[in-house]
Amino acid sequence: MAKKGKSIKKFAQIGFLRLDRATKDLTEDQLDWKSCAEANTIRRILTHLSQEIHVYMPGLLKGNLKYKPEGWPDDYVGNPAYSLEKIKSDLEKGKEKLLTTLAETSDEFLAEEMELFMGIKSRKFYVTFLVSEILHHEGQIAAILGLNKRMKD
Numbered sequence: 001m002a003k004k005g006k007s008i009k010k011f012a013q014i015g016f017l018r019l020d021r022a023t024k025d026l027t028e029d030q031l032d033w034k035s036c037a038e039a040n041t042i043r044r045i046l047t048h049l050s051q052e053i054h055v056y057m058p059g060l061l062k063g064n065l066k067y068k069p070e071g072w073p074d075d076y077v078g079n080p081a082y083s084l085e086k087i088k089s090d091l092e093k094g095k096e097k098l099l100t101t102l103a104e105t106s107d108e109f110l111a112e113e114m115e116l117f118m119g120i121k122s123r124k125f126y127v128t129f130l131v132s133e134i135l136h137h138e139g140q141i142a143a144i145l146g147l148n149k150r151m152k153d
Contacts, residue, residue, distance in 0.1 A: 004124055005105035008131055010101060015134030016095050019049075022141045028084050032105050035147050042141055044078040050138045051077055057130050060123065061101050063109075065116075082131035102127075 023046070030044040051072075059067030073079070110124035118129070 002106050002110075004107045004110045005102045007097050008105075008110075008124070008128055009102035010135060011128065012095075012099060012131045015131060015138065016099075019091075019134055019138040020147070021086070021139075022138050026084060026141075026145075030145065030148065031084055031087075032080070033144070033148050035144070035151065040140065041078070041081070041142075042104065042144055043082075043087070045137050045140050045144075046091065047077045047079060049133065050087065050090045050094055052130060052133055053091065053098055057098055057127070058101065060127055060130065061105055104120065 023042075026042065031046075032041045034041055034078065055068055055072060058069070059065050076082075105127075110127065112123050114122050114123055114126065115121075116126055118126075
């Protein structure tokens with residue numbers, strides 16, 4: 001039984017629940033709002049997160065760090081041509097694939113060591129780290145929306 005993968009899946013589900021709550025009432029107008037010129041937009045954050053879910057996470061879970069799904073655009077992150085509906089749909093599709101894959105990933109595979117940006121760690125460490133990005137980006141979005149609301153008041 002893949003206990004570690006199921007634990008990471010539960011962590012991801014919490015992240016997705018928080019992300020869904022933070023973006024539930026999001027509008028197209030809010031996607032590109034910035035508090036200052038240097039700030040990220042919600043569009044940039046959501047498309048970056050979607051790319052993490054569709055490209056980086058599957059590559060890590062497939063053992064192929066050069067993985068890129070067929071048809072995945074090079075200019076996905078921050079692309080102003082994508083509607084909120086498309087971005088949310090892409091996130092939902094990625095979420096379903098990720099949760100299924102996590103539940104099926106063996107403990108042995110997750111225990112394998114690999115060397116990435118934080119040195120030699122288990123694959124479980126890196127997968128959990130990437131899943132934590134869901135929560136990180138949800139927090140960014142909540143902060144942007146809160147600031148946007150306070151600046152309008």
